[in-house]
Amino acid sequence: MLGKISTGAQIDLEKVTKMSYAQVAVYGFSDKVGLLSFPQRDDAFEMAKPYSSKTGAIIDSEVREWVSKAYERTVQLIEEHKEHVAQIAELLLEKEVLHQEDLVQILGERPFKSSELTNYDRFKQGFQEKDKESKDTTEGKIVEDDGSTPLEPEVAPA
Numbered sequence: 001m002l003g004k005i006s007t008g009a010q011i012d013l014e015k016v017t018k019m020s021y022a023q024v025a026v027y028g029f030s031d032k033v034g035l036l037s038f039p040q041r042d043d044a045f046e047m048a049k050p051y052s053s054k055t056g057a058i059i060d061s062e063v064r065e066w067v068s069k070a071y072e073r074t075v076q077l078i079e080e081h082k083e084h085v086a087q088i089a090e091l092l093l094e095k096e097v098l099h100q101e102d103l104v105q106i107l108g109e110r111p112f113k114s115s116e117l118t119n120y121d122r123f124k125q126g127f128q129e130k131d132k133e134s135k136d137t138t139e140g141k142i143v144e145d146d147g148s149t150p151l152e153p154e155v156a157p158a
Contacts, residue, residue: 016070020063030062 005013028035038050038059049056078085087106091098100120117125 016067017063020066020070021059024062024066025059030059032058032062 023029024033025036025038026040028037033055036051051059084107088098088103091102091106095102
């Protein structure tokens with residue numbers, strides 16, 4: 001698994017490259033480039049970069065270094081947590097889609113808890129409240145037949 005980069009990683013490599021270039025050349029996160037911002041222009045007509053070739057080489061070098069360090073750290077984490085990675089891989093082969101509960105079962109609860117609800121927790125809570133309201137309004141009440149037909153899922157012909 002480690003040491004082999006497949007064509008399936010192309011989109012991940014593209015994303016990490018774009019994010020790194022943005023951090024270095026647009027957001028000013030690099031000490032070597034400094035607090036400068038060179039946002040990419042959407043002008044198809046502008047061919048020149050707003051910086052020198054020397055600055056471009058510094059940006060390229062910095063991005064390569066950042067991506068390389070991130071890759072090394074990722075490999076280190078995978079090796080440190082090899083058992084968990086293997087369990088997740090097995091479960092993915094079995095289920096194809098994992099949910100938070102699946103990950104908690106394998107990895108355990110997060111070692112830190114936020115004092116505020118996460119967006120995911122708010123999302124789940126909204127569905128739990130709707131389910132509760134739905135049960136409260138139908139429990140103990142006789143629902144009258146209004147003559148309409150129950151909704152049936154439509155099945156498209158094969």
